[in-house]
Every structure is written in structure tokens, then in C-alpha cells.
Amino acid sequence: MATFRSHVLVCGGTGCTSGGSDKVLETLREGIKANGLDKEITVVQTGCHGMCEAGPIVIVYPEGTFYTHVKPQDAKEIVAEHLLKGRVVERLLYKEAMHSEAVPHYNELPFYSKQVRLTLRNCGYIDPDSLEEYIARDGYQALAKVLTEKTPEQVVEDMKTSGLRGRGGGGFSTGMKWMFCAKSPGPKKYVICNADEGDPGAFMDRSLLEGDPHAIIEGMAIGAYAMGADEGYIYCRAEYPLAIKRLLKSIGDAEEAGLLGENILGTGFNFTLHVKEGAGAFVCGEETALMNSIEGKRGMPRPRPPFPAIKGLWEKPSNINNVETWANVAQIMFHGPEWYASYGYEKSRGTKVFALTGKVNNTGLVEVPMGTTIREVVFDIGGGIMGGKKFKAVQIGGPSGGCLTEEHLDLPISYESLTAAGAIMGSGGLVVVDEDTCMVDMARFFLEFTQRESCGKCIPCREGTKKMLDILIRITEGKGREEDIDNLIYLGTQIKTASLCGLGQTAPNPVLTTIRYFRDEYEAHIFEKRCPAGACKALITVKIDPAKCVGCTKCTKACPVSAISGTVKQPHVIDQTLCTKCGACVEVCPFKAIDKK
Amino acid sequence: MPKISNLEELKKLREKSIAVTAARKEGKFRVIIGLGTCGIAAGGRKIMEVAMEEISKRGLKDVSVETTGCIGMCQNEPLMDIVRPGEPRVTYGNLKPEDVPRIIADHLVNGNVVEEKVIGRPE
Numbered sequence: 219m220a221t222f223r224s225h226v227l228v229c230g231g232t233g234c235t236s237g238g239s240d241k242v243l244e245t246l247r248e249g250i251k252a253n254g255l256d257k258e259i260t261v262v263q264t265g266c267h268g269m270c271e272a273g274p275i276v277i278v279y280p281e282g283t284f285y286t287h288v289k290p291q292d293a294k295e296i297v298a299e300h301l302l303k304g305r306v307v308e309r310l311l312y313k314e315a316m317h318s319e320a321v322p323h324y325n326e327l328p329f330y331s332k333q334v335r336l337t338l339r340n341c342g343y344i345d346p347d348s349l350e351e352y353i354a355r356d357g358y359q360a361l362a363k364v365l366t367e368k369t370p371e372q373v374v375e376d377m378k379t380s381g382l383r384g385r386g387g388g389g390f391s392t393g394m395k396w397m398f399c400a401k402s403p404g405p406k407k408y409v410i411c412n413a414d415e416g417d418p419g420a421f422m423d424r425s426l427l428e429g430d431p432h433a434i435i436e437g438m439a440i441g442a443y444a445m446g447a448d449e450g451y452i453y454c455r456a457e458y459p460l461a462i463k464r465l466l467k468s469i470g471d472a473e474e475a476g477l478l479g480e481n482i483l484g485t486g487f488n489f490t491l492h493v494k495e496g497a498g499a500f501v502c503g504e505e506t507a508l509m510n511s512i513e514g515k516r517g518m519p520r521p522r523p524p525f526p527a528i529k530g531l532w533e534k535p536s537n538i539n540n541v542e543t544w545a546n547v548a549q550i551m552f553h554g555p556e557w558y559a560s561y562g563y564e565k566s567r568g569t570k571v572f573a574l575t576g577k578v579n580n581t582g583l584v585e586v587p588m589g590t591t592i593r594e595v596v597f598d599i600g601g602g603i604m605g606g607k608k609f610k611a612v613q614i615g616g617p618s619g620g621c622l623t624e625e626h627l628d629l630p631i632s633y634e635s636l637t638a639a640g641a642i643m644g645s646g647g648l649v650v651v652d653e654d655t656c657m658v659d660m661a662r663f664f665l666e667f668t669q670r671e672s673c674g675k676c677i678p679c680r681e682g683t684k685k686m687l688d689i690l691i692r693i694t695e696g697k698g699r700e701e702d703i704d705n706l707i708y709l710g711t712q713i714k715t716a717s718l719c720g721l722g723q724t725a726p727n728p729v730l731t732t733i734r735y736f737r738d739e740y741e742a743h744i745f746e747k748r749c750p751a752g753a754c755k756a757l758i759t760v761k762i763d764p765a766k767c768v769g770c771t772k773c774t775k776a777c778p779v780s781a782i783s784g785t786v787k788q789p790h791v792i793d794q795t796l797c798t799k800c801g802a803c804v805e806v807c808p809f810k811a812i813d814k815k
Numbered sequence: 816m817p818k819i820s821n822l823e824e825l826k827k828l829r830e831k832s833i834a835v836t837a838a839r840k841e842g843k844f845r846v847i848i849g850l851g852t853c854g855i856a857a858g859g860r861k862i863m864e865v866a867m868e869e870i871s872k873r874g875l876k877d878v879s880v881e882t883t884g885c886i887g888m889c890q891n892e893p894l895m896d897i898v899r900p901g902e903p904r905v906t907y908g909n910l911k912p913e914d915v916p917r918i919i920a921d922h923l924v925n926g927n928v929v930e931e932k933v934i935g936r937p938e
Binding site: 221222223224225227258279280281282301302303304305306343344348349350351353354355356358359362366471474475476477483484 | 816817818819820821822825826828829832833834835836837838839840841842845848849850851852854855863864867871879880881882883884885
């Protein structure tokens with residue numbers, strides 16, 4: 219086995235790949251070869267590092283130098299300067315948004331230093347396509363330990379002790395769920411991994427699948443042993459081609475190495491694993507709809523009970539957990555349940571991965587122990603709001619979740635605390651919203667999504683969300699009526715109670731929480747026909763203040779529809795019949811003479 | 816990959832594989848070679864090759880081989896620094912390839928500084 223003095227890690231996650239990291243990787247390899255360094259330096263493609271906004275990311279070990287926004291021409295410079303002459307390329311280092319100081323080392327970045335990366339420990343650190351590298355990081359040791367030292371009952375007990383709860387959003391005790399399925403009569407049982415991540419702005423599961431596929435495979439094998447299953451399915455949406463590719467490769471490698479299939483590690487335990495591609499319906503993330511889809515039926519939920527643990531896939535007892543839940547299993551078994559339970563807060567143990575997006579400086583994947591406050595996530599790790607604007611809210615839990623405001627910033631994150639505040643943990647989408655976002659419009663956006671994704675099986679969800687959406691659209695168009703808020707609350711409460719599955723039961727949440735915390739914005743739209751955030755186009759006019767305008771003509775050049783006219787050095791005017799309210803002029807005006815209200 | 820048919824084989828494979836990712840953290844022991852233009856011109860690359868060879872020949876673990884740019888002592892290149900955990904960093908200068916195995920053996924492994932080749936202690 220060749221050893222190299224230096225490893226150059228190039229992120230091959232979806233974010234960095236779309237930023238051109240493939241080309242960067244190629245350029246690095248070529249440069250290293252051309253300079254005769256290929257015997258001492260190796261280039262490795264890894265999974266996502268989580269700091270997607272700074273991508274493509276390149277890390278040079280052993281020093282741990284962290285390069286951001288690397289383009290192919292920069293890659294040449296890294297070879298010529300850093301790899302050949304040992305000089306760090308300063309201009310490519312990460313610079314903190316708040317200060318402009320360069321941070322050279324991976325573990326010194328504030329984005330990473332506050333995180334506790336248990337689930338994501340291998341993401342961005344190993345080559346996900348290499349079984350060898352996973353084994354080097356204690357991979358499959360937990361499976362071996364479980365198969366040789368523990369009874370299935372002990373594994374279930376350990377899961378209960380660890381306190382792990384469903385990371386897909388439900389928050390149900392994983393150990394309890396396993397126990398129900400383990401107690402169901404066999405012999406045929408299934409374990410399923412829900413990788414149908416569909417929330418807008420959520421990419422935790424994708425990054426795990428792409429960055430550490432073996433961790434999910436190992437977790438599922440342990441679960442199958444504990445519950446007496448011999449077959450498993452990973453239901454992954456077809457929109458994740460890279461995740462599917464890496465999963466298939468990893469399953470193939472594990473089979474070849476005898477870590478999947480018949481008589482695993484000589485213990486007599488058998489487990490085969492399949493990947494089923496979903497066709498892109500959000501509702502298939504609901505467990506019963508997902509099982510229908512695997513069976514080849516239309517993806518629609520069915521009433522529970524019977525629960526999957528009794529009658530699941532092909533009417534056999536089945537256990538379904540989401541990607542992040544499965545990814546935690548092997549580590550819990552390797553380090554022991556008490557180790558895992560030592561992280562966390564009250565009844566929420568361990569860590570949670572969040573996809574931090576929206577109007578925040580550092581967008582990306584963030585893993586923190588339960589009990590971390592939202593302020594720490596948004597301001598310390600996220601680096602605060604873009605452009606120094608004012609924080610308004612976070613939408614947590616995606617289209618099924620709710621929003622939390624400034625008063626909740628110091629709320630420790632746990633399943634219970636979020637539910638009490640009207641939001642949910644959800645799968646972990648965290649969208650940060652600033653003063654320029656209209657809360658009514660945001661509620662409309664999320665409801666439009668769930669409404670479109672409603673499968674149509676039950677009336678409250680199919681008709682109810684449509685009615686709610688009609689009202690919201692009307693309000694944002696300035697045609698709101700006095701009774702609208704009450705009707706939204708009434709409809710929302712009914713839909714939550716009467717819908718068949720989780721999609722309908724949670725779809726009204728964004729509307730209900732924005733009414734709860736931002737009722738004044740709804741009222742401004744309805745009674746004053748005004749959008750306080752200046753986002754709803756029907757309710758705003760863009761005007762030039764003649765007292766401030768010096769006639770510099772910058773706005774006329776910026777206007778895409780030529781709606782602005784005037785003579786040089788004279789105040790300009792906007793033709794309201796032509797204006798599309800895009801706001802391009804507001805941004806270019808050096809004198810802040812243009813107002814959007 | 817060959818078939819892993821029992822726990823013992825998995826453990827062995829893990830031991831073997833650890834070296835694969837070992838370079839992805841700063842080792843407790845560090846060997847730092849000056850590879851600025853001056854270092855390269857004076858033969859620093861050869862020094863590094865010998866150092867790496869020696870480290871792998873002895874199967875030393877937890878040692879990282881790093882490079883650094885010009886530190887301003889060009890007349891003393893090639894330079895090589897040795898850092899042992901908890902001990903001050905020592906800079907060796909005017910090295911010839913044949914000096915390297917001795918420094919690795921005496922200093923890096925056994926902790927005895929090879930005084931005649933030392934040109935400074937930067938910290």
C-alpha cells in the first residue's frame with residue numbers, strides 16, 4: 219500500500235460538483251503528475267463538507283489548509299505554490315464575513331468549531347467510493363461487534379438506551395419502533411431507508427448518502443439483525459443521481475467483501491439490500507405511501523393502523539427509518555449507547571444535522587448537539603444575516619414546519635421545545651428569513667408546494683389546502699377580505715385534524731405559525747393593502763424621490779423594461795404602467811432616492 | 816477487495832487500512848522540509864524523498880511530512896525541521912541526503928538532537 223505525505227481532498231458533493239469541482243480535481247491530478255509529485259501526493263474526491271456556499275472546496279492535509287471557491291486555474295496555483303513550494307495560497311483561504319481575516323485551517327473555521335460532527339464525521343473526510351477508507355474509520359466494526367457479541371434483543375435495548383429518535387421529523391423513539399417490529403412474527407420482514415428527502419431547501423440526507431454511503435448500509439444491516447429481517451430497501455428519489463450511483467457502488471463493494479449477502483462475517487446472518495428509485499413525489503416520503511411505491515403501486519398513503527411494524531411492505535412486518543437515523547446506528551453500537559446519550563438536551567439526545575439556507579452568510583450543512591440555541595446556529599455558525607440586514611425569522615422543518623421569531627432565538631433546540639413554539643423539528647431544513655421577506659408570501663410559497671404535492675386521496679388535504687392557498691394568493695394580491703385570517707385558522711385546524719397522512723396534517727403549519735407570530739403583516743395586507751416587507755408586487759410601487767434624485771441616470775440603465783425617463787442632472791420619473799417592480803433601480807441608486815413600498 | 820469472512824479478517828484489514836487516511840491529520844510527530852525556490856535549488860526535494868523513504872521503511876506511525884516556503888535562511892538550505900510532541904521545534908540546515916536517516920533515527924525516533932547539524936530552534 220502506497221503512503222503519501224500529503225492528501226488533497228476535493229469535495230465531490232452535489233453543490234461543489236455543480237460549481238466545477240470535477241474539473242478542479244482533474245487539474246490538480248494533472249498538475250501533480252506534471253511536476254512529478256504523484257508518488258508523494260494523492261488527490262481524493264470526498265463527499266460534502268457542508269460549507270456549500272464556499273465551494274468548490276479543496277483541503278490540503280496534513281496541514282488541513284482550507285481553500286474555498288477554487289476554480290481550475292486556482293488549482294494550478296495550488297500545485298505550483300502550495301504543493302511544490304510549500305507556500306499557502308493566501309487569496310483562496312476562507313475569509314470570515316464579519317471580519318476580513320483569512321482563516322487557514324479547517325478546524326479553526328467558526329463554521330466548524332461550534333459543530334459536533336458525529337453523523338457527518340466521514341463526510342468530506344473520506345472517499346465515499348472507497349470501502350477501504352470507511353473500514354479505516356472503524357467501518358463495519360459495529361456490525362461485527364453486534365453479530366458476534368450481542369443478541370437482537372440487546373441491540374434493541376441499546377437503541378432504547380441511546381435515546382435516538384426518528385430524525386425524519388416524527389421524533390419517535392427508534393428503539394421502541396425497532397422493538398415493535400422485532401416482536402412481530404416473521405419469518406419475512408423488511409427494513410427500509412427513507413431517502414425521499416423532498417423539503418425545499420433540505421439536503422442533509424443527500425449529503426450523507428453521497429458522503430458516507432457505507433454508514434447507512436451498516437446501520438441497516440444492524441437494524442435487520444435486531445429485528446429479524448433479511449432484506450432491505452433504500453428508497454431514494456431519482457433526483458439524487460449521485461447518491462444513487464454511490465449507493466449502488468457501495469452495496470456492490472460490500473457484497474463483494476462479504477459484508478452484505480449470505481452468511482455475513484461467517485455468523486450465518488443474511489441480509490440483501492436493494493435501491494428503489496422514487497419518481498419525485500413528495501408524498502412518497504410518507505412511510506405508507508413510500509411502501510406502496512416500492513410495491514409498484516401509486517404512491518398514496520394508507521390509513522394507520524395497521525402500522526408498518528405489523529403490516530408493512532408486501533403486508534410483512536417492516537421498519538422504516540430515515541437516512542440520518544440509520545446513519546447514527548453504527549456509531550451508537552460502536553461507541554455504546556451511553557456515549558450517544560451523553561450528547562443532547564432533556565428528552566432529545568444526540569446531535570441533529572440542519573440544512574442552513576436562506577439569508578444567512580454561511581449556508582450549508584450544520585451538525586449540532588440537541589440543546590444548541592437557534593442563535594448559535596444562525597449567528598455563530600451561520601455567520602449572521604447577509605448584508606448586515608435584520609433577522610426576522612427562521613422557518614424550521616420545511617413546508618411541514620413553522621416559523622420562529624426573534625423571541626425564540628435563545629430557545630434550545632429539541633423536539634419538545636420546537637413543538638411547543640408551533641414549529642417542528644422536521645427533517646432539519648432551516649431557512650433564515652430577513653426583513654425583506656414577506657411572511658404572508660413565504661407561507662404562500664410553502665403552501666403552494668404542499669398543495670401541489672397533495673396526492674388527492676383525502677378531501678381535507680386535497681380541497682382544504684387549495685382553499686387556503688386561494689385565500690393566501692388573494693391576500694398577497696391586495697384583495698384580502700376581513701374574514702380571511704379567521705377562515706385560514708379554521709381551515710388549517712380542520713385540515714390538521716382530519717387529514718389521512720403527515721402531509722396534510724402538517725401542511726397548514728407555515729400558515730398557522732406566521733399568523734401566530736406575524737398577524738400584523740397579514741392585517742397590513744388585508745386592511746391597509748400594504749406589504750410591510752415590500753415583497754408583494756401587487757401592493758408596492760417603486761417611486762423616485764425628486765428631492766434626493768440628482769439625475770445620474772444609473773437607474774435608467776439598470777431598468778430592464780425602460781420604464782425610467784428623465785434628463786441628465788434632473789430628477790427622473792418611473793412610468794408606473796411599464797414598471798415591473800423588479801427593484802433593479804433601487805439597488806443601483808447611489809443616493810437611496812428610490813423607494814419600494 | 817477480497818472477501819472478509821470473519822471478525823479477525825475485518826480487524827486485520829482495518830489495521831492495514833488505517834495508513835490510508837493517516838495523512839489526513841497533523842501527526843504528533845512532524846517533519847517539515849523547506850521547499851521554497853531556495854530549498855528546491857539546494858536539493859530539498861531529495862531530502863524529502865529520503866525522509867519519506869526512511870519513515871516508511873521504519874513503519875513509523877503518526878508522522879506527518881509537511882513542506883514550507885522560504886523562511887529567509889536560504890544560505891543554509893536544504894532545511895528540515897523536526898517536531899516531537901511536547902518538545903521544541905528544531906531546525907537542521909546544510910543537509911545532505913545521507914544526514915537524513917541519522918536525524919530520523921536519533922532525533923525523531925529516539926529524541927536525541929543531532930547537535931552538529933542544528934542551526935536553530937525557532938520557538
